[in-house]
Amino acid sequence: NTVYINDPWDTKAIDTVGAGDDVLIVGSGLTAVDKIVELEGKGHKASIYVLSRHGLFPNRHTKNFQRRSQVEFSCSSALSALERIRQRAANPTATKKVTDWRQVIDELRPVTQKWWLSLPLPEQKRFLRHLQTYWDIHRHRMASEIADKIEATREKGKLKIIAGRIISVRAEGDRLTVDVRERGKETSRSIRVSKIINCTGPQSSLAKVDSPLLANLETRGLIHSHVLGTGIAVRPDGQVVNRMGQPVPGLFAIGPLLKTELMESVAVPELRGQALSLATKIASLAKAMDCPDASALERA
The missing domain is CATH 3.50.50.60 (FAD/NAD(P)-binding domain)
Incomplete structure (x- = not known):
């Protein structure tokens, strides 16, 4: 139409x-x-x-601001994380200049997934419901x-x-x-x-996504929805977990389907890191299984 x-x-x-x-x-x-x-x-x-x-x-991005080094970030709730981000953005730096909030968001990027995985499930749910939109407009x-x-x-x-x-x-x-x-x-x-x-972006809900492949995998019990409702259940390394809660050998996912599991899983740096990690893992598995193409995979 x-x-x-x-x-x-x-x-x-x-x-x-x-x-x-x-x-x-x-x-x-x-x-x-x-x-x-x-x-x-x-x-x-x-x-x-x-x-x-x-x-x-x-x-908007600004044309001139200095990115700072990676920081440690550990908060046990969505609210405490919000307050800490606000405090970091408001506090003056050593040069007495007010920190650009973009610096604060960008310095958290390398540790966001680690922080997200440390949050209790109820706090993840609270973040997705109340703060996700505000995070996205500052982050992307x-x-x-x-x-x-x-x-x-x-x-x-x-x-x-x-x-x-x-x-x-x-x-x-x-x-x-x-x-x-x-x-x-x-x-x-x-x-x-x-x-x-x-322009709402990729659909990551199994109940709504139009994918014969995912529908078939779900029917066979090889994949199921993440407990928070979007994406699929996986381990942090992307290995898919079946309906019985068991890892599925040789079945992995990257990208938007991992957004609920990892929070940051749609931008190019995160996708690049996931692809590299998965390629390394597959090459290692192929070598362990003595596959003929294992050496080629490792070189790639």
């Missing part, structure tokens, strides 16, 4: 968006930012609505030049941000009427658009 674009990276589908088409983008992360900039670059003239639960865009940021473009589009009234959720969508002629309930309000409002673009 050309009015609903489920894959924002489907260039042919995006090319069907006309300059005069009002557009609703669902999701307000970096993918949404990319699509707004792309549409602007193609001469799009009509309104762009962006809808997400909190209506928050990623924060826009380039300063891109942020300027987004702000300019917003200031001229073309870009409209809505915090809320979709109640219903109905076709009326060649357009769609979308009923939206805004955050904190009891009543809904309607917007009319020609296109809807899904």
Whole structure:
């Protein structure tokens, strides 16, 4: 259906968006930012609505700030972690200059997974429910030049941000009427658009993901949902755990399916580290099994 674009990276589908088409983008992360900039670059003239639960865009990078070295970070609750991050961002450095909060977030990056794995399950659940969105907009940021473009589009009234959720969508002629309930309000409002673009990111819930492979593995009991509801149950090294709680020999996962297990599992540095670790492990397993291609795997 050309009015609903489920894959924002489907260039042919995006090319069907006309300059005069009002557009609703669902999701307000970096993918949404990319699509707004792309549409602007193609001469799009009509309104762009962006809808997400909190209506928050990623924060911006700054051009000049010094990254500090890795720090130890150990907090036993989501709230104490939030307070410690705030304190570090507010405290002056040795040079008496106020620390840029971006430094604080970036210095935590190498230790985030270790900290996440140390949290009790109830605290992980609390973080995902109350703090995940705020962490994401500070952690996954826009380039300063891109942020300027987004702000300019917003200031001229073309870009409209809505915090809320979709109640219903109905076709009326060649357009769609979308009923939206805004955050904190009891009543809904309607917007009319020609296109809807899904920018909510990869689906990691087994109950919702459209994957014959994952559905087959789940039916066979080889995978099951993480206890917190999204992603799959794995060991910290990515080895899949079956429905009986046992590791499945030779079955591993990387990327978004590990997001609940590891928290940081979608950005390139984390994916690169996971891929390297997994490749090393597979090469070691192949060598132990005396596979003919084990040496080639190790060299790769």
